[in-house]
Amino acid sequence: MTQNKAPLIVVFFLSITSLFAQQSAIYTNSLVKFNRALELYNNQQYLAAQNLFDDVKDETDDEKIESDCAYYIANAAVRLGQPGADDLMQNFVERYPTSTKRNSAFVDVADYYFQTGKYSLARRWYDRVDEKAMSRAERERFYFNNGYAYFSSKQFEEAQTYFNRVRDSKEYGAQAKYYLGYMAYEGDDYEEANVLFEEVKGDDRYSENLSYFQSDMNFKLGDFEKAIELGLEQLPKANRNEISQLNKIIGESYFNLEQYEKAIPYLKEYKGLQGKWTNTDYYQLGYAYYKQGDYQSAISEFNKIIEGKNAIAQNAYYHLAQSYLNLDQKQQALNAFKNASEMDFDPKIQEDAFLNYAKLSYEIGNSYTSPSRVLLSYLEKYPESPARDEMETLLIDSFITSKNYQEAMNLLENNRNFSDKVAYQKVAYYYGLELYNEGKYTEASKNFDKSLTERRDPVITAKATFWKAESDFNVNRMQEALVGYREFAGMSAARGTPEMENLDYNIAYSYFKQKEYDRAIEFFNRFAGNADKDKARRNDAYTRLGDTYFVTSKYWPAMEAYDKAIQMNIGNTDYAAYQKAISYGFVDRNDSKIQDLGGFINKYPRSSYRDDALYELGNTYLAMENTTRALETYNRLIRDVPGSAFVPAAMLKQGLVHYNANQSDKALERFKKVVADFPNSPESMQAVSTARLVYIDIGRTDEYAAWVKNVDFVEVTDADLDNTSFEAAEKQYLNNNTAAAKTGFEKYLNSFPKGLNALKSNFYLAQIYFREDQKDKAVSNYRFVVEKPRNEFSEQALARLSQIYLEKRNYKDAIPLLKRLENEADFAQNVIYAQSNLMKSYYELKDFNQSVSYAEKVLADKTIENNVRSDAQIIIARSAFETGNESRAKTAYAEVLKIATGEMAAEALYYDAYFKNKDSNFKASNESVQKLAKDYSGYKFYGAKGLVLMAKNFYALKDAYQATYILDNVIKNFGEFPDVVQEAKAELKKIKAMEAKTNASVETQN
Secondary structure, three states: OOOHHHHHHHHHHHHHHHHHHHHHHHHHHHHHHHHHHHHHHHHHHHHHHHHHHHHHHHHHOOOHHHHHHHHHHHHHHHHOOOHHHHHHHHHHHHOOOOOHHHHHHHHHHHHHHHHOOOHHHHHHHHOOHHHOOOOOHHHHHHHHHHHHHHOOOOHHHHHHHHHOOOOOOOOOHHHHHHHHHHHHHOOOHHHHHHHHHHOOOOOOHHHHHHHHHHHHHHHHHOOHOOOOOOOOHHHHHHHHHHHHHHHHHHHHHHOOOOOHHHHHHHHOOOOOEEEEEEEHHHHHHHHHEEEEEEEEEEHHHHHOOOOOOHHHHHHHHHHHHHHHHOOHHHHHHHHHHHHHHHHOOOOOHHHHHHHHHHHHHHHHHOOOOOOHHHHHHHHOOOOOOOOOOHHHHHHHHHHOOOOOOOHHHHHHOOOOOOHHHHHHHHHHHHHHHHHHOOOOHHHHHHHHHHOOOOOOOHHHHHHHHHHHHHHHOOOHHHHHHHHHHHHOOOOHHOOHHHHHHHHHHHHHHHHHHHOHHHHHHHHHHHHOOOOOHHHHHHHHHHHHHHHHHHHHOHHHHHHHHHHHHHHHHHOOOHHHHHHHHHHHHHOOOOOHHHHHHHHHHHHHEEEEEEHHHHHHHHHHHHHHHOOHHHHHHHHHHHOOOOOOOOOHHHHHHHHHHHHHHHOOHHHHHHHHHHHHHOOOOOHHHHHHHHHHHHHHHHHHHHHHHHHHOOOOEEEEEEEHHHHHHHHHHHHHHHHHOHHHHHHHHHHHHHHHHOOOOHHHHHHHHHHHHHHOOHHHHHHHHHHHHHOOOOOHHHHHHHHHHHHHHHHOOHHHHHHHHHHHHHHHHHHHHHHHHHHHHHHHHHHOOHHHHHHHHHHHHHHHHOOOOHHHHHHHHHHHHHHHHHHHOOOHHHHHHHHHHHHHHHHHHHHHHHHHHHHHHEEEEEEEHHHHHHHHHHHHOOOHHHHHHHHHHHHHHHHHOOHHHHHHHHHHHHHHHHHOOOOHHHHHHHHHHHHHHHHHHOOOOOOEEE
């Protein structure tokens, strides 16, 4: 049995050995390849290693070698950045859960990602590491790397957890403390940061940055001297990014130590964050300059602070204002004080800023609101102010100096907390005077009455009395005017006033208007006889004195007075010469009358009285039975002045001369021409009736009947009734019984719409409607008059009807009437009226060439008043501006500025500023805007436009603060002028876009 088994054992043994030998050969071959792949891997030849590991993995049956190959294949894929590398590693972990390289796989991949800076990927693999399976050294590296990975993604809480685990490590402790210190620094825990930084201070790796951090921390902890020391230590070795911030730390530390001179050079070297400063940065440098007395440099920094809305900004604006004041830049100071006074961060600064703002408003004017309102607002807000008495005094004066009398009256009448009787008297007086100059006589009279309720100042009382009388005179209240003039004359305070100069003249006119001719003669004589009086008025007084004598049939004294007016040779002497000539006729000196009338016609060929003179001359020849000369003179009138109202009368006279000379055909020719050319006129009525007599005399009544059928006149058979009805209404009219006269004329025209007296009735009724402000009703009556051939009422009707259309801004209907008036008017003032309103009408219709043409006609008359002259100049200026001729506009506005008052002066002053801005004369432009604010604050439109211009000037002068603050206030305060606000918004947007490039505090607008 035994012998039989051994071989079997041997055989079996031999079989096992043979099999092992075969496997050993394979294993040895795989191991060689594996070691070769590992060598390639360790030499960072990852792709070659990966391929060889792939071969070994496919060939081996050894699970350990296979798992190691899978590990290295995945690791190589990670290092090669191959797609799916993470999946390969995940597959390795799942396929070989018992592999000793499982934990190493997590650590290796995490470490690789860490070393390549892919910290988020690193953390993902670190999270899977089993730290218990790691050695102490591996664990410290794991803690530090994980902490740094969290630190790099600013997850400081997690980072601190890991760093704290290695803060005592020999290898990683210094680094961990540095990063822990940095996180404490970033978290404003400066004490902890300082402790940690001190622990690593000797480490060369960190010393370069530590001085910077510690300087900044000491600054933030308020240890400014230490911050300066450390900052100066670090500055020479700091990198480019740190230099700017270190200068800021050092400069601001000196600033907080009030060592402003030392602070300035460091603050200036600060470059800002991303190249931009903040409002606080500008404030600190500006304040440092301010404390050194360098106000110009202070301004250049403060004025870059735009839209500040905190305590620093309030402080900056206050000191900006003080800097401007120190350099006598008062307009700029006003804006800055206003801004500081609108902030309540520091109540003391706010109150003092408001006080200065109010004082400057009084001194230089205020375009935002009236100085009076600013002063009153201050007194209301600070009733217990030590400056109260001073401010009340300024308030009283401001009512006068600002010339914004309407607003001043509103404040005085409606504010219970302030009532100054002296101020009320003055303001009411000056407001009345302003209204008077604007032609608003009724409103002016009311304000003079208000002034006279407080008779505090004798001189103001006297002046108010006089100008109330003047206002009453202009609205035809003659009796009230006379009472006022007499009262003024009896006031001692009236002595020496300019108003006293012409008192006799005014009283004389009042008596003249009331037909109290004896008293008028007395006062005209008193005034005209005083050689010291104004020559133009003396000349007029002599002329009116002559008229007064004339209407009272005292012809010799009348001629004497007219002669004195002629001898003065001032103004229009033609009227006096004409009146003197016709006066000879009333004293039976027809030869002298003829001589003077002939001389008048030759001396005054363009006089509006030329036709009057020719007609009177013809009549005088006729009276002296010199019919030949009479006919020649009438012919001359008809030929030379064909538009004269005397033409139909002259023709009628010629017809009568021929009739009396038994020249029937010549007489009929004249009568028929009167009827044809001037139908429905009184002369045509007389021509018809006289022609009837001629036809009867020559026995050709059939011809008369045939002719008269074609004459579309009146109901001749009702002539007596017609005249009776008219005369009844006219009597009421002449006696100033307006209501009865109106009823009478209305009845007459209903009964006789084409009556003998339709012309007069329509004119008188239109005049009544006009005076009673029923102007719409007057239109048809005036139209009736102006549509008739030229007559005695044409001129007045044209003036009145055109005025009604102008008031309604109906320029198209007004223009034809004004043109007729220009050509037909006998009175020079009506020609000026027509031409001045034609220039305005054409301007409103945007016909600028015609507008300028008429303006030039107006200016050609050297006798016009300044207000008319300024109207013409401003029309030229506006038209030139509208047509792009700014050079002419500039010249015209300069002329307006010399003579204009009120709104026109405000407009001219604005354009003075405008053209100075265009010429880059920005300071002078601002001076004009300041004058506009001070002298014409009541004209808000030009005030608002002036402010926009001022903002542009300031920005051109590199004062962004002034520019933006002014524009902001225009937008807030002048909503009633949307075009101006829109311009301000556009300018503000442009400026902010520019400033935002260097100032991080500026928010740009969309």
